[in-house]
Amino acid sequence: MGTGLRVERVLGRAGAGDPCVLLFGGVHGNEPAGVFALQRLFQELGDRKLTGTVVALAGNLNALARGVRAVDRDLNRVWTEDRVRRDRDEGPLHAELAAEAEDFHALNRHIHELLGRHRDLYAIDLHTTSAPTAAFVTLNDTLANRAFVRGLKVPVVLGIEEHLRGPLLSWLMERGHVALAFESGQHADTASVERHLAFAWLALEEAGVVALSREERRKHQATLDPGSELRGRVFDIRLRLPLRGSDRFVMKPGYRNFDPVRKGEELATLNERPVRSQYGGRIFMPLYQAMGGEGYFLVRPVHGFWLALSxxxxxxxxxxxxxxxxxxxxxxxxxxxxxxxxxxxxxxxxxxxxxxxxxxxxxxxxxxxxxxxxxxxxxx
Ligand SMILES: [Zn+2]
Known part of the structure; x- marks a missing residue:
């Protein structure tokens, strides 16, 4: 996929009125698959009839140009209520957001413009991971979010918002909108682009912006299919291993996302000391790149009875x-x-x-x- 991608902020805009689907790609600059998929989406949309609006925005333009996750600040960890307000009142927050100040400001402006115009807004943030993985969704556990992804049959991970501060979509979700992140696969895997594209089409249909033919729907569902072991499963995050900037974290090689792990299994080394799994469960988002705020998460399946009861x-x-x-x-x-x-x-x-x-x-x-x-x- 190469490194270094120069794109405009607005990757595409089509249609008018509600509902509005707002898609983000490249919020992490070393994850260009989402940007490529959104460019393809607008080519494929062509002059197809839409009942609503589709807008796609590129996230971290500087980091995309350099092919790095972030230049100074992780653009997916800075969305606090207070910062959003100060950026609106005072302009770009150069002192605290450094190289990411302009990106934050531009995204904030676009989001507010859309919030002012649309009541029925769906936000989807496209990411990829450093470890190999089946496609999955992370979302804040609301009934509206759950309902939106139910038909997509990809594994769903609940509760990420308890562990991360300032992801873009938590902030949007707090305004009552459906908001979720979709992780399509490994950063440099071309299949990640295909899965992003398939997910975007199915999400547009779920939001009511396009109508797909049965063949189109089947094709996109087949592209996303995570396999029988993960299809339609729901997981809850039980643990996050946080990292500080000075930590030397090395994940043991060979883990795929969602691989089962035993309690006590040696998963990694942290500052040359072994890190053993605190629970039996499944490994989630093991870190195989230099930059990141956590070494891994542990997740456990949520029983269907629990979901129905809640x-x-x-x-x-x-x-x-x-x-x-x-x-x-x-x-x-x-x-x-x-x-x-x-x-x-x-x-x-x-x-x-x-x-x-x-x-x-x-x-x-x-x-x-x-x-x-x-x-x-x-x-x-
Ligand atoms: Zn990411």
Whole structure:
């Protein structure tokens, strides 16, 4: 695929009105497959009839030109509410975002323009991985996000937002839009481009922007098929191995994404010391490149019963009872957030997940959970 890709910010724009599908490629500059796929998408769209809008944006232009993940700051770890607002008010944040300040500013401007124009917005961020992998989706666990990917039959990984700060799509999702990241395969694999393209077509249909023929749909589904072992499976992230900039992390060779691992299995070395798997489960996004904020994740399958139960419970007002539990309180003037004192609360984190809450951060020793599901009665 070569390195060094010079592209314009807007890779394509077609159609008008709602719904709007907003696609990103190259938010990481060493992942050009998404950009190539989006260029192809607009060639293939041609003058096809659309019921809605399709917009494709390139992410990190400097990093794409150099063929590196990021120049100074990872553009998929900087999307905090506060930074989005200051960039809007003050202009590009050169002091804190350095080489990525202009990209952040331009993307922020485009996103706000689209948010102003479209109520029904679907955002999809195209990525690739350093390890070999079947295609998969990561998303914030809301019922709307789950429903959107159900028909696509690719493995789904829930809960990434508890472990990463500032991914682009979490920020968009907090505004109530369907938002997900699609990882199509290894960075330099040409099949990654084909899978991105197939996913984009199926997503356009799922959003209601295009109608596919049965043959077209079957062809795209076949391109995406992860194989019987992973097809339609849902996983939850149980652990992230964080890395600091000075860490020397070397993953043992030969792991594919989603490979099963045993508890105690030696997975890597960190600063010349062995790292053993903390759980039995599956390895997720093992790091086989120099740059990255985590060495690997561990995931476990989520049982269909659990997914069905949470879908039922989240449609009821049961979550409103959580503040009655000892050690759990609602934040003042904030209907969506709960503060939990782990020294007092007996409720396991999974109970909060079940009812649509995700860990957002810490306030001293206490945990802050945010409810991800929309709740019009509470005004968001
Ligand atoms: Zn990426």
């Amino acid at each position: 879908a039922v419970l989240r449609r009821t007002p049961v979550h409103g009872l959580l503040p009655l539990l000892p050690g759990v309180e609602r934040l003042p003037d904030d209907a969506r957030r709960l503060r939990v004192d782990p020294a007092v609360a007996r409720a396991p984190i999974r109970l909060f997940h079940l009812l649509g809450y995700r860990l957002e951060g810490h306030e001293g020793t206490r945990l802050v959970f945010i409810r991800r599901e929309r709740d019009p009665r509470r005004g968001w």
